[in-house]
Amino acid sequence: MLEDIVEVIKEYKNDSTLTITPETTFASLDLDSLESVELVMKIEEKLGVSIDMNGEITCVNDVLTVLETAN
Amino acid sequence: MTIKILGTGIGIPSRRVSNDELAHIMGIDTTDEWIQTMTGISHRNICTTETLVDLANQAAASALKNSSIHPTQIDYILGATMGCETSTPSLASHVADHIGATAPSVDLNAACVGFLYCLDYASALIATGRATTVLIVTGERMSSHVDWSDRRTCILFGDGAAAVVVTKGQGLKYINLQTRPDMDVITMKRKMSGTNPLATPDEATPIFLDGQKVFKYAVSLMEEEIITALNTLGWHADEIDHYLIHQANRRIIDFAISRLELSPEKFPMNIAEYGNMSAVSIPALLHELRMAHSIQPGQKLLLCAFGAGMTCGSSVIEWE
Numbered sequence: 191m192l193e194d195i196v197e198v199i200k201e202y203k204n205d206s207t208l209t210i211t212p213e214t215t216f217a218s219l220d221l222d223s224l225e226s227v228e229l230v231m232k233i234e235e236k237l238g239v240s241i242d243m244n245g246e247i248t249c250v251n252d253v254l255t256v257l258e259t260a261n
Numbered sequence: 262m263t264i265k266i267l268g269t270g271i272g273i274p275s276r277r278v279s280n281d282e283l284a285h286i287m288g289i290d291t292t293d294e295w296i297q298t299m300t301g302i303s304h305r306n307i308c309t310t311e312t313l314v315d316l317a318n319q320a321a322a323s324a325l326k327n328s329s330i331h332p333t334q335i336d337y338i339l340g341a342t343m344g345c346e347t348s349t350p351s352l353a354s355h356v357a358d359h360i361g362a363t364a365p366s367v368d369l370n371a372a373c374v375g376f377l378y379c380l381d382y383a384s385a386l387i388a389t390g391r392a393t394t395v396l397i398v399t400g401e402r403m404s405s406h407v408d409w410s411d412r413r414t415c416i417l418f419g420d421g422a423a424a425v426v427v428t429k430g431q432g433l434k435y436i437n438l439q440t441r442p443d444m445d446v447i448t449m450k451r452k453m454s455g456t457n458p459l460a461t462p463d464e465a466t467p468i469f470l471d472g473q474k475v476f477k478y479a480v481s482l483m484e485e486e487i488i489t490a491l492n493t494l495g496w497h498a499d500e501i502d503h504y505l506i507h508q509a510n511r512r513i514i515d516f517a518i519s520r521l522e523l524s525p526e527k528f529p530m531n532i533a534e535y536g537n538m539s540a541v542s543i544p545a546l547l548h549e550l551r552m553a554h555s556i557q558p559g560q561k562l563l564l565c566a567f568g569a570g571m572t573c574g575s576s577v578i579e580w581e
Contacts, residue, residue, distance in 0.1 A: 224299065224512050227476045231520075243474050 191237070191257060195250055198236050202229050212251040263388040264380075264395075265430025265581040267330065269548035270323025272316035272400075272422040273535070274306045280416070289412040296416045297533075301511020305419030305536030307404045313345040316422035317352050317400040318359040324396065324424035325360065332362040335426075336392035339382055340368035341375025341399040341540040343406070344451070356398050364396075372447065373507050373568030374438070375399055375540030376423075377576055380564075381436050383427045394428040401539040406449055408467035417470075417510070419536030423544035432581045434561075435490050438574035441482070446474045447569035479513045479567045484521055486565045486575035494577060498523055500561060501577075503550065507566035508532035508542035529555070539568070556580050 196210040203219060216226040226248075230241050233253060241247070241256050278286070280293035280303055297303055308316070317340070325332060340353030347355070353366035371378040376399050383395040403418030452465035483506065491498055504527050506514050511532050518525050531546050538545060543564055550556050560580045567573040 222299065223473055224476050224510075224516075227473045228516055231477060231480065231516075243477055 191254065192250070194236055195233055195253060198233050199229065199250075202232055210250060212254060213249060215249040217248065263429060263431075263433065264384050264427045265432035266547075266578065267394075267426040267428050268324050268326075268328025269426075269544060269551055270320045270325070270327055270424045271541075271545050271548050272319030272323070272424075273545075274308045274311045274316065274420050276307050276309045277304055278307050279304050283416060287409050287415065289410065289415070291412045291416060299510075299512070300417060301515075301530070301532050302416065302536045303533045306421060308402050308420045313342070313400050313402040313420070313422065314347075314352065314355045314359075316402075316420065317342075317345070317356050317398050317424070320400070320422040320424040321356045321360055321396060321398050324426050328426040330394060330426050332360040334394050335360075335362050335364045335396045337364050337383070337386055337395045338362060338366040339379040339395060339397045340366070341371065341379045341397065342368055342401055343370055343372060343449070343539065345400065345402070348454075352400055353398060356396070362396075371438075371540070371568065371572045372570060373509065373537075373539045373542070374566040374570075374572040374574050375568075376543050377436065377564060377566050377574040378438060378572075380427070380433070380576055381438055381574075384433055384436065387427070387429055394426065396424060396426055397544070398422065398424045399540040399544055401541055403468075403537070403539060406468045411467070413472065414468060414470060417537050418468075419538050421535060421538040421541045421545060423538075423541045423548055425544050425547070430581050432578050433576065434579055435494055435577040436574070437486065437489065437493075437576075438572070441478070441571045441573070443474075443478070443571050446471050446478060446571060449569075476510070476513055476516075478571050479509060480517045480520070482567045482571070482573040483513070483517045483565055486573060487517075487521060487563060490563060490565075490575045490577055496561075496577075501527065501563045502560040503556065503562045504528045505543050505546050505550075505562055505564045507568070508535070508546065509537050509567070540566075542566075
């Protein structure tokens with residue numbers, strides 16, 4: 191799942207050289223609040239899942255946690 | 262279906278406020294660049310001496326003149342607003358008073374989707390023979406609903422009114438309305454003016470938006486509504502000449518366009534000039550397009566809006 195998320199982020203940022211870990215924050219990727227949602231929606235599309243935005247999602251690990259909780 | 266749009270009109274406050282001026286007046290920590298990047302808004306018009314009733318009256322009179330319709334020919338007046346200066350009488354009743362009409366008058370509150378709800382009601386009234394000609398008046402004084410010290414919300418909105426006159430026709434090809442109940446994404450509490458000693462006093466709160474949730478809802482609902490409308494009609498996206506989308510935030514529309522792989526030039530926008538005027542945004546956009554002679558008979562329009570509730574809807578009109 192992490193690999194898919196990393197792929198989406200690199201595609202969204204149009205930068206295949208990025209180093210992405212679970213600890214990577216959206217802020218460190220220079221994403222504003224709406225770009226963060228755009229990224230989340232692209233991850234949803236890629237994985238075919240729905241990501242609940244009720245909790246704060248500020249980093250890759252937050253996305254993983256939401257997805258693991260949902261499963 | 263049973264209606265066509267005869268004419269349109271708008272009422273916009275005279276005081277125009279730029280992003281820089283807004284930041285200066287309010288002493289808030291923001292910039293023109295930040296606001297434009299986050300929202301696509303550069304200006305908005307704000308009530309100073311005008312009331313919302315004034316703006317609605319102006320829009321209604323303008324739409325009647327544009328339609329060559331006399332007030333006595335109006336069979337029903339529908340208002341779309343979250344509230345005017347008086348909780349009662351309704352905005353629609355104020356308009357009836359101003360134009361000299363005696364038709365039934367009532368307000369609907371569906372937040373930013375209000376115009377589409379009124380269009381649906383008008384269609385039903387005309388289809389059932391309860392009315393031949395209906396005046397729809399949308400109006401919002403958003404500047405009275407926001408916390409002017411909160412840079413997340415006070416930058417977003419503008420005041421205004423817009424009206425349309427609809428009558429019997431064949432132009433309305435499709436309309437769909439729905440609610441995805443979520444009471445916390447966009448909220449505003451009004452303080453009741455009574456003094457009931459047995460009840461806990463009300464507290465008024467300015468409008469609140471969870472920006473990220475609104476963005477996600479709006480993009481998702483807009484995609485769903487557009488795809489469903491086209492599929493229901495069996496039309497291809499290219500057959501639509503103009504997509505009139507609720508002007509909440511340019512980034513919502515831009516992102517939805519990119520996901521749907523549609524042509525941006527088919528999405529006229531006026532958010533840069535007016536900000537988010539809630540239920541007013543679509544009929545105001547429609548009026549501007551008509552005044553610019555950008556809409557021709559036979560052209561197809563897809564209207565789509567989303568708002569607090571979360572309410573949403575779409576409509577397809579073939580212009581007559």
